[in-house]
Each structure stands twice: as C-alpha cells, then as structure tokens.
Amino acid sequence: MSRADERPGLPGADFEEAAAVARLRRVSVRKVAGRLLLNAILALVCAAWTLPTLGLLVTSFRDPDMVSRSGWWSAAKDPKGLSLDNYRTVLAGQDWSYVDSSGKTVKLRGENMLGAFGNSLAVTVPSVLIPILVAAFAAYGFAWLKFPGRKMLFVGIVALLAVPLQIALIPILRDYQKAGLNGSFLGVWLAHTGFGLPLATYLFYNYISTLPRSILESAFIDGASHYTCFTRLILPLAMPALASFAIFQFLWVWNDLLVALVFLSGGGRAMEVLTQRLLALAGTRGQDWHLLTAGAFVSMLLPLAVFFGLQKHFVRGLLAGSVKG
Amino acid sequence: MNGNKAAKPGAPGRWIARVAPALAAPILALAALWAGFALIKEGWISGGFAPAFAAVWGVAGAALLFFVANWSVERLGPKVRARALPFVFVGPAILVMAWYLAAPTVRTLALSFFDASSRGFAGLDNYAYVFSDRTMRIAFINNLAWLVFGTGFSVLSGLVIAIMADRSRFERVAKSLVFLPMAISFVGAGVIWRFVYAYRPEGDAQVGLLNALVTAAGGAPVNWIVERPWNTLFLIVIFVWLQTGFAMVVLSAAIKGVPGELLEAARIDGASELRVVRSVLIPSILPSIVTVATTTLLLTLKVFDIVYAMTNGLYGTEVLASQQYKQMFKFLHYGRGSAIAIVILVAVTPMIWYNLRQFNKREAFS
Numbered sequence: 001m002s003r004a005d006e007r008p009g010l011p012g013a014d015f016e017e018a019a020a021v022a023r024l025r026r027v028s029v030r031k032v033a034g035r036l037l038l039n040a041i042l043a044l045v046c047a048a049w050t051l052p053t054l055g056l057l058v059t060s061f062r063d064p065d066m067v068s069r070s071g072w073w074s075a076a077k078d079p080k081g082l083s084l085d086n087y088r089t090v091l092a093g094q095d096w097s098y099v100d101s102s103g104k105t106v107k108l109r110g111e112n113m114l115g116a117f118g119n120s121l122a123v124t125v126p127s128v129l130i131p132i133l134v135a136a137f138a139a140y141g142f143a144w145l146k147f148p149g150r151k152m153l154f155v156g157i158v159a160l161l162a163v164p165l166q167i168a169l170i171p172i173l174r175d176y177q178k179a180g181l182n183g184s185f186l187g188v189w190l191a192h193t194g195f196g197l198p199l200a201t202y203l204f205y206n207y208i209s210t211l212p213r214s215i216l217e218s219a220f221i222d223g224a225s226h227y228t229c230f231t232r233l234i235l236p237l238a239m240p241a242l243a244s245f246a247i248f249q250f251l252w253v254w255n256d257l258l259v260a261l262v263f264l265s266g267g268g269r270a271m272e273v274l275t276q277r278l279l280a281l282a283g284t285r286g287q288d289w290h291l292l293t294a295g296a297f298v299s300m301l302l303p304l305a306v307f308f309g310l311q312k313h314f315v316r317g318l319l320a321g322s323v324k325g
Numbered sequence: 326m327n328g329n330k331a332a333k334p335g336a337p338g339r340w341i342a343r344v345a346p347a348l349a350a351p352i353l354a355l356a357a358l359w360a361g362f363a364l365i366k367e368g369w370i371s372g373g374f375a376p377a378f379a380a381v382w383g384v385a386g387a388a389l390l391f392f393v394a395n396w397s398v399e400r401l402g403p404k405v406r407a408r409a410l411p412f413v414f415v416g417p418a419i420l421v422m423a424w425y426l427a428a429p430t431v432r433t434l435a436l437s438f439f440d441a442s443s444r445g446f447a448g449l450d451n452y453a454y455v456f457s458d459r460t461m462r463i464a465f466i467n468n469l470a471w472l473v474f475g476t477g478f479s480v481l482s483g484l485v486i487a488i489m490a491d492r493s494r495f496e497r498v499a500k501s502l503v504f505l506p507m508a509i510s511f512v513g514a515g516v517i518w519r520f521v522y523a524y525r526p527e528g529d530a531q532v533g534l535l536n537a538l539v540t541a542a543g544g545a546p547v548n549w550i551v552e553r554p555w556n557t558l559f560l561i562v563i564f565v566w567l568q569t570g571f572a573m574v575v576l577s578a579a580i581k582g583v584p585g586e587l588l589e590a591a592r593i594d595g596a597s598e599l600r601v602v603r604s605v606l607i608p609s610i611l612p613s614i615v616t617v618a619t620t621t622l623l624l625t626l627k628v629f630d631i632v633y634a635m636t637n638g639l640y641g642t643e644v645l646a647s648q649q650y651k652q653m654f655k656f657l658h659y660g661r662g663s664a665i666a667i668v669i670l671v672a673v674t675p676m677i678w679y680n681l682r683q684f685n686k687r688e689a690f691s
C-alpha cells in the first residue's frame with residue numbers, strides 16, 4: 001500500500017490498492033473462520049472432558065427407576081424425579097425407613113459413606129500434617145545445622161524421591177503384623193508419612209535454604225535457640241512451600257486406594273476409607289447406578305471443593321508433587 | 326541457654342538433677358502416646374468421635390515428640406547440644422525414610438529370592454515365574470501398552486489443548502474444565518467411566534453414554550470393558566482423561582514462556598500457523614515435553630487403582646502392580662510379589678539416576 005501512496009497519479013494504483021484491500025479482507029475472513037473453528041474444537045474437547053462427570057452428578061439425584069429406564073441426558077424431561085434420596089441411602093449407616101408416595105413404609109440398609117468420610121478425614125489430616133512437621137524440621141536441619149554425613153544423607157533422600165511405594169508393601173506389612181499396627185490409623189499415617197517424606201523434605205529444603213541467613217543471625221543475637229527460631233520464624237516464612245505440599249499430599253492420601261487396602265483392611269469394615277467403601281459398593285451394587293454415582297460424588301466432594309476454592313494453589317501443589325515416585 | 330556448664334566433679338547431685346529429667350521426659354512422652362494408641366486400639370474410645378480423637382492424638386503426638394526431644398537436648402549442656410541438636414531435627418525424618426523406603430528395597434530384594442512364606446530359599450524361581458508365566462506376560466504387554474499409549478495420549482492431548490487454549494479467549498474456562506479430573510481419585514474415575522461404558526443387551530435402553538451414542542448412530546451396543554484386547558485401551562482412556570490436565574498445565578506454562586517475537590518472525594516469513602507450531606513452538610518447549618512425558622511414564626508403570634476398580638484384572642487387563650497385589654493378598658506368595666516389586670523398581674531406576682544427576686549438577690547443596 002505504501003508503494004501506491006508514493007505514486008498516486010500512476011495508472012493501476014487504484015487497482016493495486018483494491019487488490020491489497022481484498023487480500024487483507026480474505027486474510028481476516030480466514031482468521032475469523034480459523035478462530036471459530038478453534039473455539040468449536042476447544043468446546044468439543046471441554047464437553048468430552050466434562051460430560052462423564054456431569055452424567056455422574058445428574059444420575060446421583062435421579063430416581064432409581066428412572067436411572068435404569070433412561071439415560072441421564074433425558075433427566076431434564078422429568079425434573080420432579082430428582083431428589084437427595086440416593087445420598088440419604090449411601091450416607092446412612094444403619095437401616096433407615098421412609099414412607100413412599102403410596103403410603104407404604106420402605107426400609108433400606110445404608111451404605112455408611114458418612115462413616116467412611118470420617119475415616120478418610122482421620123486418615124488424611126494426620127497423614128498430611130505429620131510429614132509436614134517432620135520434613136520441615138529435617139529441612140531446617142539440612143539447611144542450617146552442621147553435622148557429619150549431612151550431604152550423604154541428603155543425596156540419599158534425593159535417590160528415594162522416585163522409589164515406588166510398591167517396594168515397601170510386603171516388608172512393612174510384615175512389620176505391622178508383628179507390631180500390631182496392621183489395621184490401625186497410626187500404621188496408615190506412618191506409611192503415608194514415610195512415602196511422602198522424601199518429596200516434602202526435598203521441597204522444604206529447596207525453599208528454606210534460600211531464605212536469607214541474616215534473619216537467623218539476628219534471632220540468635222537476641223538469644224533464640226534453634227528450636228524457637230524454627231517454630232517462630234522459619235515455619236511461618238516457609239508457609240507457601242508447606243501449603244503446596246499440603247495440597248498435593250491431601251489429594252494423594254484422600255484419593256489413595258493401595259495403601260489403604262494393604263494397611264487398613266485388617267481393621268475391618270468400620271475403618272474403611274471412602275475409596276475402599278466406594279470399591280466395595282461397586283462390587284456389591286455394581287448395577288445400582290443411582291447409589292454408585294451418589295457414592296462416587298460423596299468421595300469427590302472435598303477434593304472438588306479444594307479445587308474450586310484454591311485453584312491456583314491447587315495447580316502449584318500438583319506441579320510441586322510431580323517428581324514423587 | 327540455662328547457664329549449664331559441663332558437669333563439675335564436685336557436684337554429681339546437680340548433674341543428676343539436670344540429666345535425669347532430660348532422659349525421663351522422652352520416655353514419659355512415648356509412654357503417654359502409646360497409652361493413647363492403646364485406648365483407641367482397644368476400642369475404649371469408639372463411635373463417631375474416635376476418628377477425630379485419633380487424628381488430634383496423632384498430630385499432637387508428633388509435635389510433642391519434637392518438643393520434648395528438643396527440651397531434653399537443651400538441658401544437656403552446650404557440648405552435647407551442639408552434637409545432638411541436628412539429630413533432633415533430621416533424625417525422625419531419616420529414621421522414618423530408612424524404615425519405610427531405604428530398608429524395604431533391600432528387604433524386598435532379599436524376599437524375592439525366597440518362597441511363598443519367605444522361609445525356604447528359592448533362588449531365581451520367582452524371577453523365572455515372573456518372566457515365563459502366561460498371566461505375567463499379559464501384564465507385561467499391557468503395562469507396555471499403558472506406558473506407550475497412556476503417556477503418548479496424555480502428553481499429546483495436553484499439548485494440543487494447551488496450544489489451542491493459548492489462542493482462545495476462553496483459555497481459563499477450558500483449562501479449568503480439563504484440569505478438574507486431577508482432583509478425582511482413580512476409583513472415583515473408575516465409577517464415572519464404568520457408567521460411560523455401561524452396557525445393556527441390544528433392545529434395552531442404553532444408560533451408558535458411549536453405547537447410547539453407538540446405538541443412536543445405528544450400531545449394536547458393545548460391552549467395552551470385556552472386549553479384548555481393546556479393553557485395556559478403554560482403561561487407558563480413563564488415565565488419559567485424568568492426566569491430560571497435568572500435561573496441559575505444565576506445557577501451557579512453557580508456551581507462555583516462548584517469546585512472542587520468535588513466533589511473529591516465523592509468521593512474517595509467511596509460515597502457516599501449523600508450521601509455526603511445528604517448527605518453532607514445539608522445539609522451544611521440548612524440555613518441558615520431556616519432563617511431562619517422564620513423569621507420566623512413571624505413573625503408568627505403577628498404575629493399579631484403575632485396573633483394580635474397573636476389572637480387577639479380569640478379561641486380560643492385568644498389569645504389573647495389580648499382579649503384585651494379587652500375589653500378596655490372594656495367593657499369599659510374598660516371594661513372587663517381591664520379585665514383581667523389584668521389576669517395577671528396576672523400571673524406574675533411570676529416573677532415580679536422573680534425579681541424582683540433576684541434583685549434583687545444580688550443586689545447590691554446600
């Protein structure tokens with residue numbers, strides 16, 4: 001176009017200009033079409049990723065008869081068939097009864113998901129907090145205390161980062177059987193602590209060792225001990241690293257099946273966590289989709305809440321944990 | 326810090342007064358914690374309150390042990406303190422890791438040379454079994470399929486979605502939706518996908534999404550998780566559905582780090598958008614792609630929950646980790662279970678070696 005501007009009087013300039021405009025328009029039409037296509041494909045991908053979960057959610061509210069008679073996508077035709085009854089059945093522990101629409105009293109056995117929810121909490125909270133505590137102490141020790149074998153030990157921790165936990169199942173199970181730890185919360189906490197510690201120590205060391213040394217020195221001048229310095233100064237400062245690991249470990253432990261199956265099964269049905277309970281439900285009620293979907297959703301509730309509530313930290317935590325074996 | 330000096334010969338009484346509590350305190354603390362454990366274990370505290378009590382007891386117990394250990398060491402005078410304090414800090418972590426990860430590698434290796442009950446020496450019998458048994462061969466082949474397709478599809482779809490999202494105005498929403506399954510457990514995902522794959526005989530109403538689509542298109546319903554060898558692929562789809570979010574987030578961050586001028590220069594040279602992506606964008610984020618691929622690959626080597634929850638290894642879907650679990654709990658064969666664990670460990674050794682090399686290269690540890 002600039003060429004055409006330079007030679008305004010020459011014949012053909014108008015034509016050239018028009019051609020350039022047409023070319024530009026063609027490019028922009030193609031651009032818009034391309035963008036539309038891109039967004040359409042992206043929307044399709046999102047649908048493919050979301051529909052399975054949506055189907056679960058919708059089915060969990062539907063009437064058992066409806067669930068077996070039609071697909072969940074037709075639930076909108078009959079919004080009256082939606083209720084919380086399925087949740088009542090899966091959450092309840094004992095038999096419970098209700099009066100149905102024809103006035104009959106129906107008795108049902110609950111699936112005790114609520115009890116499993118409590119067990120999952122009892123397993124997860126200490127399995128997240130204990131490794132954080134132990135690893136934070138260790139990271140402080142490695143970063144700021146001098147002792148023989150310091151480097152060797154830390155190299156050992158790095159080597160353990162990718163060791164698969166399968167390696168530990170049989171020896172630890174035998175130790176537990178001897179010590180009476182099999183089927184106890186303590187046994188599962190210690191196992192999750194052991195399997196999570198290399199990652200936690202490694203992450204916290206990387207963070208704590210970069211904090212400025214001057215903070216520490218001024219604290220020592222004021223007469224603080226290493227312990228006070230750690231609990232009062234370093235722990236609060238290391239919060240971002242602790243939080244990242246906490247989210248990763250929370251998801252890991254909450255969603256874990258293998259460790260619970262191996263070390264908690266000895267405790268019987270009363271100690272089952274959500275993943276175990278859901279698995280048992282799938283075994284005994286494999287075709288009762290209304291209960292299975294409600295149970296699955298109960299097990300996903302807390303992780304999804306964390307996902308939506310703390311999305312940024314959630315992603316950061318998962319990325320930090322990706323080196324774990 | 327209590328003004329303690331090394332014990333003087335003339336004051337044994339004072340020395341004892343100082344040392345005795347320092348030794349007694351940890352013992353008392355341990356005893357108290359053990360009593361709490363016994364209370365829970367023997368069912369003295371039961372009902373809905375028990376899990377909450379146990380959780381508080383566990384966390385408070387761990388904190389108490391650190392507090393008491395430090396208090397004791399502080400009392401023992403500056404010389405002992407300087408020596409012992411580092412071990413108050415790193416000791417518990419080292420002990421737990423030694424017990425739960427370091428020692429088990431050696432112990433599992435030893436067990437893999439013994440028979441089912443770990444009493445009689447079995448030589449290489451367990452390894453002979455692992456590499457010759459028919460079911461194990463299926464497990465190896467399936468694990469290879471998991472490794473290739475699970476990793477390949479996760480990274481590929483993560484990459485494609487990351488590139489597309491980068492060029493879309495709905496980037497945030499799209500990325501959130503694809504990342505969401507990362508919050509779901511493998512067992513939960515198993516239930517979600519069992520429902521997608523649900524099969525009813527021809528003529529019945531199909532409640533599973535996939536068979537509904539198939540029958541709507543005029544086809545006959547398929548029992549997806551029974552059809553070998555494709556059923557392993559259908560299980561892998563679940564893994565890909567869960568893991569793509571991870572690949573997408575890492576690669577998306579890498580894409581944002583590629584300087585815009587680089588892409589613009591290629592565009593001005595007349596390269597098509599596809600060409601820009603292939604010859605400029607992908608080469609510049611290659612290191613991130615490799616990182617994501619190795620991480621995902623490690624996961625596929627240890628995949629257990631999906632198989633266990635979906636088919637329990639039936640219909641020829643067995644993998645290494647599910648075989649190990651079966652050898653442990655169904656056949657009670659600790660020798661074979663250990664041998665399979667060693668095979669998994671050997672498969673991840675390159676990663677361990679790589680981690681160590683990266684660590685040495687950084688020389689962050691002085």
